Amino acid sequence: MSSDKEEQKMKAAKPTKAAGPEKAAPEVAKPAETKPVPAPKPAAPPATAAPPAKQEPEPPAFEKGLAQELVAKFGDAVKILYIRPIRIKVETGPSSIVEVATYLRDSMGFDHAESASGTDYPKENQIEVNYHLGSYTRDDLLANIIVLTTKANRDDPRVPSLIRVYPSVEYHERETYEMLGVYFEGHPRMERFLLPEDWADIPPLRKDFRIKGR
Amino acid sequence: MASYIESFRFGEFVGSVLWLVFWILIIISLVGLPLIFIVLFYVPLPPLGDEPLTPYLFLTMVVDPTRTVPIAKYLIHTDLFRVAAFPGFTYAALFAAVTIFVERKFLAKMQLRYGPLYVGKIEGWLQLAADGLKLISKEIIIPAAADKPIFWAAPIAFVSVAAAAAALIPVAPGWVVADIDVGLVAVFAIFGFFPLIALLFSWASNSKYPFIGGLRALHQIIAFEIPFIISALSVVILAGTLNLTGIVESQIASYWFVFFLPISAFVFYLSSLAELERIPFDLPEAESEIVAGWITETSGMIYGLIQLGTYLKLYVLAALFVVLFLGGWSGPIIFPEEIIPGYTGEKIYNHVTLSAIFWFSVKTFGVIMLFLLPRGISPRIRIDILLHTGWYKLIVLSFINMFVALALIYGGILGPEGLLVR
């Protein structure tokens, strides 16, 4: 119990410590601040006494501001799954993912995608595709990662590709295609990448693919 | 190692020893003895005192060792000895072998490691013998679509051409295999074969990486032949003769040419590095870019022959540098007139020749070390920088020194009855 409290205090204390060295980052010009929320990240309010492990603490104000901006722009098309210090998870539908990603890149400053991957949920008959988006050029967003996810139907998973928005997902989407079977529409070269040429089995990261002997 | 001990059978061991003895006897009796008799009966032997040297006398020379001295003296002056042993193939191959070993040790010391250490008790000096045996026993793999006549002929041609170049180098006064009047031009002519062989071999390999390597070899060697020749020509201007022995003698008469022509020596050195395809100019064999360049498809003894040819070329170019710039065999005579005072037998010991051989070997070895040095220091050059250097910069530099040489001759400083001629 007390370890939970300490761990949450550690997590809450991290944004202030992260803000310190960030301000001291040398020789990078600060871009003009256009955020609706004032710039320095305030300390997150400490957790309440002895919380049960499942409950999320009060989300920090800066990330809350980012999430609110997205919701203000897109309304019902996006759903915020969790807001934690320097991590936000945003879910949207396959039809609007390109628009949301373009808005995140152009207006909110998340200029590259770190990776694209997926998780298989056979119980809900869905495959969740998620992109980790980060920023290299905005000083206040350097540590933030937005996890942009969408859910595709497991029987025929088709999701529009984000390659026109973030060129860096080229190889990641190919890998997700061969590992989970998700077809990314609009990707110029949807082929197998890591698996051998004679792979004749189902996509390996699906839950019904069992490793032999286990 | 436990498996060897387990399957040891004494009977098999004795059987294998007997098998070995049987084969030694067969080879001696069917091959060795006839050879000895052919030599004794058909090769004209010198007279020993008053009587002719009969085979009986020859075979009993172990009783009277002084009988071997005239035979040795006679043999030393035959042509066969010159070609095969002393200034010819064996001497060059010995230099090549010592060079390979010294290169590995020298580089290892520069790179803070040991080099060969185990084969042979002292610092692994027998490593070369082990490597030679390994290469002989390896399987020679020829690609199916390769052009077989050229594939077999090219390595042999490579070694022969390198040995032919070694035949022109004078080691001591009077000791040269082929003493021709246009010695230097003959050396250049022989060296012009090498790009052809590289290209033929790479084409015959019928594979992409050797193809790229062969083209690179062609470009590189041709680009550096011109500064090579021009820098040697400035030496000819000072010496007045193309004969290599004559060049050495004119240096003995004045001073070493490296003092008058330092830039030419430098250009000659760089061009030699390029001709030899040594680092930094080893693009034809660039390991990380084109696997092994034009020698990719070699294996076993073919690779061994090409390595031998490469190191023979190294000896030839180092010796040529010594002959052209460092005064050949000139140096103070350090051997005494009589090795054993009061010895009355026939002498095969000539102190002038021996000291000439000594100085020549020392200088050649020094120049070889200079050739080995860049391998520990610098990375590989790129082809466009290489061609730029060879065609522009080195030609200009070698012309500068040629004008200096002309000025020295016309100014009467060198040349016949010059100021500095002793």
Add this chain to the structure above:
Amino acid sequence: MATLEEKIEETRKLGLQVVKEIEEDRLMTLSVGPQHPGSGHFRFTIKVDGDYIVYCDPDPGYVHRGEEKMCEYRNVIQNIPHLERPVIHDSNNITYSYSLAVEDLMGIQVPRRGQFIRAIASELNRQVYTLYWLAIYGIFLGHSTMFMWPAGDRELFIDLLERLTGARVTHAYNIPGGVRNDMPEGFKQRCLDHIRYFEKRLKEYEDIFYNMPLFRQRTEGVAVLSKEDAVKLGVTGSVLRASGIPYDIRKVEPYDVYNEVDFKVQYMKTGDSFARSYVPFLDMKESCNIMRQLLDKMPESGEVRTKLQPNPKGPPGEAYRRVESGRGALGYHIVSDGTPRPYRVKISVGSFRNLLALPYLLVGNKLADMPAVYWSLNYWPVEADR
């Protein structure tokens, strides 16, 4: 220089066109495959027009072992030995990131001395990996001395790591909860001695390699990755820092005790091959500095590990943590469903992200630049394949 979009279009057009139709006579296809001294466990196909490369198509997957799938069959502690196999000599960093993510998920607090030892082991591993990278860079350019010297100096740090963890590579040292065992006696003094000797050696490296005119001619101005392209392509690590963006996760998102260490992020603005080869060297110098500070500030005694129950499990949820490894940002996205075995582990490695820059940088350069550019991207094939 064409923009990124134009280069993308041209590369794709050329690739698809040449693969489907009969090749023109001018182009020669070379397979720089796994059996090539200049490629590692990786294959890329290049098409050359004379001496210029016009097309490059990477083909990884030769060492793909299904790390992510295997993680789902073992509990969080059993995952450590096989997770460090992708990069055997940087294993402390790849397990560091995993341990941080698991500690986030399960709410585990690592004791302070354990955090310091973790950071020291991570810095030692960074040196080991970067020296190996430097050695291979030397031999790719034909510089055999630059191959032997870093490989020999690497022994200094491998010796330290062997004293600390028991193994020369693949240490299995970082586990969720801390590190496996404490430092041996005399380790601190020995570490400081080795670092002092190593800093002298770094000066010699500069003399023989970075100041060598031939090396500079071969790498300066070659394959420039501009700042905008670097951001768009999403590269990471030293490749990013060589293009002018001072992004280091130890500064941006300090984990464990890195917020108590004072160091500067090393970066260069030119973005060519020389910058990409020089930034890891500067990182190594800075790393010596960091190690000294860590050794100073470390508490004298204390626990190094929080003991967990044998089959540790935590509440369902997910966590994403990143660590700065030798190649760049190494991130773990772990999804847990309340059982002791993770539901999904996604490893985001720096090598895989940097691979994207390879086709765009190689096109238009000479064949002789291929090893210089390829290895300057700090690409470790085994890690990219996982």
